[in-house]
Amino acid sequence: MHLLQWLAVTVPVGLASASASAEAHPPPPHRPPPPHHGHHPPHAEFFNRPIFTPPQGTKASYPRAVELSDGTILATLSWSDPNTKLPYFPIFQSKDDGWTWEHISNLTDDVNGIGFGAQPALYELDFALGGYPEGTVLASGNSADNFSTNIDVYASLNKGRTWEFVSNVARGGRPNTTNGADPIWEPFFLPYGDTMGVFYSDQRDPLHGQKLAHQESTDLRNWGPVVNDVASLNYTNRPGMTTIAHIPTVDKWVFAYEFPPAAGGINWFGNEYPIYYKVANNPFDFRYADGTPLVGGESTGNGSPYVVWSPVPGGNGTLIVSDADNQELWTNEFVGRPDKWEKRWQPGKPAYSRALHVSRRDPDALFVFSGAMFDDEEDGPPVPFVVTKLSVRKLLDGWYDFFEDQ
């Protein structure tokens, strides 16, 4: 997370065009129509379809999404409703593969009395845990005010229509990105076996200005000790913003993070928050793995990476990584081999902490969720929350390169 950006999450905006351009393309001939869509065949591709436009004077950023087992997509992001005293996460639902969206609920902080203002996370349980059945939707985020940061877990037994508090995972001090302060940030859900992991950024350890760590639970209520995932021996370094993807063909796990000021203080591309990643056999054991800079196309990303994996085009499939500042995505078809990253143009807008998602039913479909840029100001034109649906195969084939000229 960038310095000074805290609580800036509640303020927005500035990209010139408030009206996101939405373009639909007919399905390419090589794809059969996906099932379960009745008489509304899904659109194979679309670019920057609006989900929600925050009112003038507010900023919406840091999107997150989950595709439920029935194909419904839920999405949310950080935003402060100017009409309410405390912030909440607005939950949007799409029943047609991201083409149209309905605001179905608000995830509110029901225990701290301070709101849910930043850094949401969503997950659907694919196994029963702690009395919650398979199919329960989990949500987290940072419930924070001037005095504390709190990573809390909520559950929905009705696909995101209502929410109940489950437990607090961790608490930290007031938001402050200066080393020496003790807040926590940026939760991410990732289970392994029958155990849930909540990964987050942690400034509480006196040995590390900020580190990445996780806690595990087998009942969603009791959370085990803090286990480091990325903790630099150099106190100054601030690894941040965990996301994780699985490569099932080799059963490896990939952990992407930003790593300022970067190992050894070297910065080949002049960006403040270079992207690094680790590969491990088990997502709870990243502490044993080495970090590698993600370099491709004579550059690296800057800040807030998001990593996903698609089985397309076969072989070991494709790792796909987003960052905060570039419109392009980075792809790697070789299990993260460091010399095999490629920088690819695509039409989804650049945004702070953009979220990626590979469709569960159609692994060629890649969703890119974009909100405001980090530096967007709240007094600019509102920046809409938008979603783009791409073909991974076309991304790899360079089909989207023409967007570079637009």
Ligand SMILES: *[C@@H]1O[C@H](CO)[C@@H](O)[C@H](O)[C@H]1NC(C)=O
């Ligand atoms: C979310 O909360 C706002 C502010 O209280 C309210 O106006 C809106 O109707 C709520 N939306 C839903 C779907 O609950």
Ligand SMILES: *[C@@H]1O[C@H](CO)[C@@H](O)[C@H](O)[C@H]1NC(C)=O
């Ligand atoms: C939060 O703390 C800052 C720094 O101490 C202070 O300037 C600000 O007024 C406080 N805000 C609230 C809402 O208490």
Ligand SMILES: *[C@@H]1O[C@H](CO)[C@@H](O)[C@H](O)[C@H]1NC(C)=O
């Ligand atoms: C932020 O943390 C640093 C380091 O502990 C401290 O010096 C500074 O006063 C804190 N700032 C605020 C506004 O609390």
Ligand SMILES: *[C@@H]1O[C@H](CO)[C@@H](O)[C@H](O)[C@H]1NC(C)=O
């Ligand atoms: C720790 O990182 C800082 C920032 O990059 C650098 O200035 C310092 O030299 C590093 N310390 C060591 C012991 O490498």
Ligand SMILES: *[C@@H]1O[C@H](CO)[C@@H](O)[C@H](O)[C@H]1NC(C)=O
């Ligand atoms: C997948 O990657 C592993 C590890 O690099 C390699 O041994 C294997 O040959 C690859 N499989 C395919 C189908 O490319």
